[in-house]
Amino acid sequence: MTTYLPILLGKLQGIFGYVVLGLVIAEWLLLVISKKMESNREGWVNVFSYVLDSIPYFFLGKVMIFGTMTWLYQYRLTTLGDAWYIWILAYLVYDFMFWLVHLLSHVFSGVSMAYTTRQKK
Amino acid sequence: MKLTVAVRGSFLGFLHIPLTIIWLPILGFDPFMIFICESIARLYGLYEHVNDHFDRYVGKQRLLEFLFVTPSVHRVHHAKNYIYLDRNYGETFSIWDKIFGTFQTELDDIKPVYGILSEEINSKSLWQVQLLLWRDLWRDIRSAPRLIDKIRYVLKPPGWNHRDGGKMAAAYRDEAWKEYQHPPYRKEEVPPSSSKLEGVSPSS
Numbered sequence: 517m518t519t520y521l522p523i524l525l526g527k528l529q530g531i532f533g534y535v536v537l538g539l540v541i542a543e544w545l546l547l548v549i550s551k552k553m554e555s556n557r558e559g560w561v562n563v564f565s566y567v568l569d570s571i572p573y574f575f576l577g578k579v580m581i582f583g584t585m586t587w588l589y590q591y592r593l594t595t596l597g598d599a600w601y602i603w604i605l606a607y608l609v610y611d612f613m614f615w616l617v618h619l620l621s622h623v624f625s626g627v628s629m630a631y632t633t634r635q636k637k
Numbered sequence: 638m639k640l641t642v643a644v645r646g647s648f649l650g651f652l653h654i655p656l657t658i659i660w661l662p663i664l665g666f667d668p669f670m671i672f673i674c675e676s677i678a679r680l681y682g683l684y685e686h687v688n689d690h691f692d693r694y695v696g697k698q699r700l701l702e703f704l705f706v707t708p709s710v711h712r713v714h715h716a717k718n719y720i721y722l723d724r725n726y727g728e729t730f731s732i733w734d735k736i737f738g739t740f741q742t743e744l745d746d747i748k749p750v751y752g753i754l755s756e757e758i759n760s761k762s763l764w765q766v767q768l769l770l771w772r773d774l775w776r777d778i779r780s781a782p783r784l785i786d787k788i789r790y791v792l793k794p795p796g797w798n799h800r801d802g803g804k805m806a807a808a809y810r811d812e813a814w815k816e817y818q819h820p821p822y823r824k825e826e827v828p829p830s831s832s833k834l835e836g837v838s839p840s841s
Contacts, residue, residue: 562641569646585668
């Protein structure tokens, strides 16, 4: 089962990528058709920034991150299982961690520079 | 605002973004479960960046703000209006910002003006978006005579400097709030277009 997880994960992320790409393109087209697109060039800069952001993940790999997490899971403090309320708890913990890392990326200039590229419209 | 903003990243983002999830299995969460949660959250995060025209159809969704980060709430995060600086860090739930005092709703009389305090950056230039702030940080570090100040430039918030301590987002925000709550002029004396709170950036 463990062997199949990275493959399944890769497939799910592929689907996720297509959904994101589809939504971005759909909105872009709607804005162009309705003549509300302020700058196509800015849109391309954003897309290329996404590519630059993704390159390290392509080489280091989500698989490497997933591998580290799988390794850490062996040393877990407790086993929480997969009950429905654990899924909700996992989402809440993830959401809190996102908030915390996001906050810290505004507090420290050294991280802020890597983050502030997201801040303009 | 538009959805492409949600996917805009930095070439160095991989150094800190994984910190959000990488240690969670230690607590007992299955890594696969974390990845699924992250994917759902990122899709919701994409929706937050929907174009401003979306408001015409759904409004500002004030009721949902009680629990969720709505597009209106997230627009505040992207604003450079002093009164909105460094607010609303959440992705799906607004509860964390409310618990820790970093929540700010979009005020009816102050439209968010997108951007950052550095006016130099041209969002239509890839190299500027990716590298200009790093160049500025490097220049600041070089300008500091003492090693401790060089380190402080990395660890202190943007706006700090070694000469007089600088002025950071919190100070701009506090001043803007005071001015908003106690305007130095009577409303009928000043035309609405001269509001100092809408998108004025600092010269420093």
